Amino acid sequence: MSVKADPPRRARMIRAVVIPLTLALAACAANPPAAQRPYVDPIALFPMEHYDQSVDHWIDPTGASYDTPFLSPAEQHAHWDAYLARYFGTRERDPSPWNPAFIDRRLYGNGGADIVDLQLRRVGSYDNAGKSARSIGYGQNYWPHTAQWLDDIERNMNLQQFAQAPGYRPDARAIATNALLVRELPTMDPSFYSHRLAGEGYPFDNLQISSVRPGTPLYVLGRSVDGAWDYVQTPEVQGWVQSNGVARVDDAFISAWSHRPSDAWGVVILASAPVRDEQGVFRFDATAGTLLPLVQSAATPSQREVLVPARDIDGHAVSREARLPATALAPAPIAATPRNLAALMKSLIGRPYGWGNMNFYNDCSSELQSIFSAFGVWLPRHSSSQMAAGDMTDLSSDTPAQRLDYLIKNGRPMRTLVYIGGHVMLYLGNTTRDGHIVPLVYQDIWGMRPADNSRRVVIGGSVIFPLLLRIPEDPSLESLAATRIFQVSVLGMPSSAAPPPDEENPAS
Secondary structure (H helix, E strand, O other): OOOOOOOOOHHHHHHHHHHHHHHHHHHHHHOOOHHHOOOOOOEEEOOHHHOOOOHHHHOOOOOOOOOOOOOOHHHHHHHHHHHHHHHHOOOOOOOOOOOHHHHHHHHOOOOOHHHHHHHHHHHHHOOOOOOOHHHOOEOOOOOEOOHHHHHHHHHHHOHHHHHOOOOOOHHHEEEEOOOEEEEOOOOOOOOEOOOOOOOOOOOOOOOEEEEEOOOOEEEEEEEOOOOOEEEEEOOOOEEEEEHHHEEEOOHHHHHHHHOOOOOOEEEEOOOEEEEEEOOOOEEEEEEOOOEEEEOHHHOOOOEEEEEEEEEOOOOEEEEEEEEEEOOOEEEOOOOOOHHHHHHHHHHHOOOEOOHHHHHHOOOHHHHHHHHHHHOOOOOOOOOOHHHHHEEEEEOOOOOHHHHHHHHHHHOOOOOEEEEOOOOEEEEEEEEEEOOEEEEEEEEEEEEEOEOOOOOEEEEEEEEEEEOOOOOOOOOOEOOOOOOOOOEEEEEOOOOOOOOOOOOOOOOO
16 A cells, blocks of 8 residues: 655645634734733642541551452452463463564554554644644644644654555564653654643643553554654554664563563552662663563562663663562562552652653553552553443433442442543542542542633642532532543453553543
């Protein structure tokens, strides 16, 4: 197949300049001077000081069930097997980037056309020509993206390459040697909608998809013309990453890295842990959920030794050894108990919100991923897709009061996910507030809004919060139980049909 060459863009460039100018002149003629119109800031801060964020207050260390698993050993074992299959599996349907059968079936089933189509859709979504003011993309300097900006990026992508290699190649297997941001296009330039729209502008960079932890298997689908970016399939998403954090692997490396017993892995249990190899060279910061092979013979009560990936001068992967304190890395998976959940929450709670893992912080779905990865439970990257990880009940047609009543009576603490359309939370159990029993959730949330979506009251991080029918600090804010969508999903045994990796930007 072939890819259409770049079309002339002169007319589009003219429209991109003339349309905003015409609108601006019309606005000046139709509206009174700005001094006569009171400005209402669409951003305010929510008074979180009214809500206790002590994890021990909500997950009682003296409680009788503190060390009682909320996932059974059989459930956790099945999830762990599925987790390893997604990363390193080679069976026919194992969705691993290192699995030839999966790559051929999932990525090259149409000879590379699906990859090209996804790239073209992404490029097209950032074309400002003919768009309304609400849909125009802006850079960090508040100026709209120009046609030249997009042309330069598109040429660097070399879209033709994706149709010229329509099949699995062993030398395209790779591993992340650093923490990597996954981008829709090969650029670190951000793309925001207008900051004057509630819930838009910083930090919602629409180009930001997700991040990749060090040691994650990858499959390289293509490279940018300048060599600075690789287009990769991860176990979760597809996108562009900076190539200096990617190293190619061969059969020998894969065998030494991943062909090991299921109890020979370690997982990072802190929000972030610096990793230096045996020679004292800093390799990367490993975020919660990072999975690394254990060197079991070198383990001590206070330290764990692991293999870490490094990139040699030729771009190939080599293994190095590193020691981490036992407080930072534990044998994987850790037991799914309230004690261990509380420890993870204490490390993560209060960190800033990061849309699509901006600056390697979490958004709502990646926060739950980080937690459940430590338990050996793989969750999809998208908040909506996470509902498929368990037994889902759709309560969208119920009233807000009915929804909360259902969650209070039927929710399974610490294993029930709550999805409200673009946002997902973890149900912890019930509490009493103003004489009423209410559900309690843990969530990484940007903020709340009124029904008319005119403003945001920002929380901007991971918090423990009750689900209330009415927000007492600001009754005009929409209850998180009153959204158009309300679904709950209880984690149990993993699905026999593993969902494919996500390919679009996370709604979180």
